[in-house]
Amino acid sequence: MLVHVKNVLTAEEVAYCRGVLESAEWGDGKATAGQQSAKAKHNLQIPQKSPQCRELGELVLRALGRNPTFTSAALPLRVFPPLFNRYDTGMYFDAHVDNAIRPEPETGYRIRTDVSSTLFLTPPEDYDGGELVIRDTYGEHSVKLPAGDLVLYPSTSLHSVKLITRGSRWASFFWTQSMVKDDGKRTLMYEFDQAIIEIRKSLPDSHEGVLGVTGTYHNLLRQWAEL
Numbered sequence: 150m151l152v153h154v155k156n157v158l159t160a161e162e163v164a165y166c167r168g169v170l171e172s173a174e175w176g177d178g179k180a181t182a183g184q185q186s187a188k189a190k191h192n193l194q195i196p197q198k199s200p201q202c203r204e205l206g207e208l209v210l211r212a213l214g215r216n217p218t219f220t221s222a223a224l225p226l227r228v229f230p231p232l233f234n235r236y237d238t239g240m241y242f243d244a245h246v247d248n249a250i251r252p253e254p255e256t257g258y259r260i261r262t263d264v265s266s267t268l269f270l271t272p273p274e275d276y277d278g279g280e281l282v283i284r285d286t287y288g289e290h291s292v293k294l295p296a297g298d299l300v301l302y303p304s305t306s307l308h309s310v311k312l313i314t315r316g317s318r319w320a321s322f323f324w325t326q327s328m329v330k331d332d333g334k335r336t337l338m339y340e341f342d343q344a345i346i347e348i349r350k351s352l353p354d355s356h357e358g359v360l361g362v363t364g365t366y367h368n369l370l371r372q373w374a375e376l
């Protein structure tokens with residue numbers, strides 16, 4: 150399932166991130182790539198252990214923590230410390246699947262990548278190309294979002310970033326280990342939660358039907374969650 154999460158960052162937070170990134174040291178994106186994806190990857194990143202990456206990564210994690218849609222769709226157990234990339238004109242990232250397991254840079258603690266996310270930091274009108282193209286069983290989805298918005302998709306998907314033909318595209322990207330690793334089950338939980346949110350707009354929380362569906366949501370999560 151591919152989910153567009155709007156307004157993860159405010160306009161002020163986007164501007165703040167861009168200001169910090171302006172002064173950061175950018176290196177080759179191949180630094181965090183696997184063997185196959187290193188050949189496909191032509192972009193820039195700030196180093197994982199740089200103070201800018203840590204500070205902005207925490208800002209992004211705080212924003213995710215207050216976002217109910219991200220929580221509902223990703224059912225996060227652990228979020229890998231967010232990274233920051235940039236594609237200038239002429240840069241791109243060919244088709245690849247993200248590494249399944251990633252050690253956290255500080256602790257070496259390994260996380261399984263179930264959900265991949267890109268949080269856009271450049272307004273779409275500032276660059277041409279740079280669409281994130283995600284392949285799933287229904288075909289290809291081309292994604293280019295307003296600054297501050299995020300797309301999440303199963304890490305099992307082949308994906309690529311198209312050649313930038315004008316301007317520069319900046320983003321944060323990161324992986325989440327989900328409590329529910331199977332995309333099909335996670336999708337059901339998300340759709341179930343969204344339906345409950347709709348029902349609760351019309352019925353009081355004490356209604357037997359609301360009690361039933363919220364109870365069943367939690368009981369299903371209890372069955373499927375791995376902690």
Ligand SMILES: O=C(O)CCC(=O)C(=O)O
Nearest residue numbers: 234247267281310320322
């Ligand atoms: O820049 C993006 O939107 C995606 C980056 C990506 O796929 C990766 O670093 O593995």
Ligand SMILES: [Fe+2]
Nearest residue numbers: 245246247308
């Ligand atoms: Fe990727």
